[in-house]
Amino acid sequence: MITPKFSCSQTDDSLITSIYCPSVRAADVEINVDNTVLIVHINPYFLRLNFPYPVEEDDNSSAQYDPSSGYLTITLTKSVKGQHFPDLDLLATLLAPRPSRPQTRPSIEVLDPSTDDAITDISKRADALSLDDEFAQAAKNEWQLPQALPDPASGFHTSSKRYYGFLDAFTGYFAYVNHTENEINELGDDAEACNAEERRARRIAHENEKWNEEHYMADYTEDEYIQELINWHDPDLTSTAEVVLTEDENMAILRLPRKEYIMNTFQEHNLYLTLITLMYAHAYDKRTTLNDPTTESAWTICNLIAAFSALDPPPYSPGELTGGAALDFTDAELTSTLVSSYRRSLAFPLYRSFQLAERCRTDVAATLRRGKRLITRYLLRVKDILDHHDVYYIYSKIWVEDFCVWIQGGASDVVLTRIGEKLDALKVPKSAIGWDLEELEEATRLAVNRDSDSDDESIE
Missing domain, CATH: 2.60.40.790 (Immunoglobulin-like)
Known part of the structure; x- marks a missing residue:
């Protein structure tokens, strides 16, 4: 159909x-x-x-x-x-399956075994069971099976499979990663074998390896073009007009899968944090290309998202969801989420500037405050960029596609606005990045001043 x-x-x-x-x-x-x-x-x-x-x-x-x-x-x-x-106007919300109905009667009824009629009663009820009743109930529920979250898994696992992606629902997508030219994969052949702790350790080690002091100091000294990028005004964020999805965007929504997401508050909490990293990567690419994606955009976006390159999504700080409501986000956890994005934007792409990273943070804050429609538009753009790449389309499949569906029907504009306001007021200290940025900048300023004084003396 x-x-x-x-x-x-x-x-x-x-x-x-x-x-x-x-x-x-x-x-x-x-x-x-x-x-x-x-x-x-x-x-x-x-x-x-x-x-x-x-x-x-x-x-x-x-x-x-x-x-x-x-x-x-x-x-x-x-x-x-x-x-x-x-x-x-959010078509995915209308197309989503009706939420599963809770059972109206208990699955197990405890009978008093002290009575002689107990066994007879059980036997009569068993005889009365019929597949026709089950089919009738299924038809009444529009042939939708009731959905429920499994009990939290214990530390013992009977399978060697590792799961990742949206709600940890995917596995096996990197079984043959060594046969593809996946330049952003930081786990190598072990992508299907690493647990969460190993993924995080490898990610941090790779970021430290890629960090280049000279590149950062050069961009800090000669930042004329970077300042132009920082001062560029994003028309989507400066306009106050209501966001109306285009015909092409609505057609892209119609091609999305129809899914109902069953999740607990902890998983929902972490999806909002991961969304921040996706919006940050989009903001960086949009600002550095002046809203004109290039052939390098897929590489840039994937490299800036730790959930893609190392299968390591937030949260990045311990003790999340302790005290307070599940969808109230502390400054500490928002900072730890941004620190990952900041570090990657200072270690991998062409333009490496803390000021530019800060500008991307304000872009993300403004995007979240504008609500689900603009976020949907941006997610569809990311999906389109990745879908047209020979290798990186895989990240669209295991992450972005489900985000496009969830953001329309599952996310809350109230929560998004609250996160956006907190991000806008948040101050990410340079010391949190871990690469002595303040010392490097001070050394760079001293070197520039010294060279300037030497040039003045030679002229005299």
């Missing part, structure tokens, strides 16, 4: 869905409305939308097909007149 192109709009009393399905017979259209769910089937198209609030079919509802334009327009009545339906 093909998911058709569609859009949704609303009035005070109605919800209007326009579906592009050219060259079909109107008589073959099947429409079903069930509370918050709209299902439309017309061969070869199938569309199931989950609205935030209930809708219904009544005398004011209608369905009209225009053969000349190929659009089917369905008008449904809101169950509560005047109710506003949010996020109708």
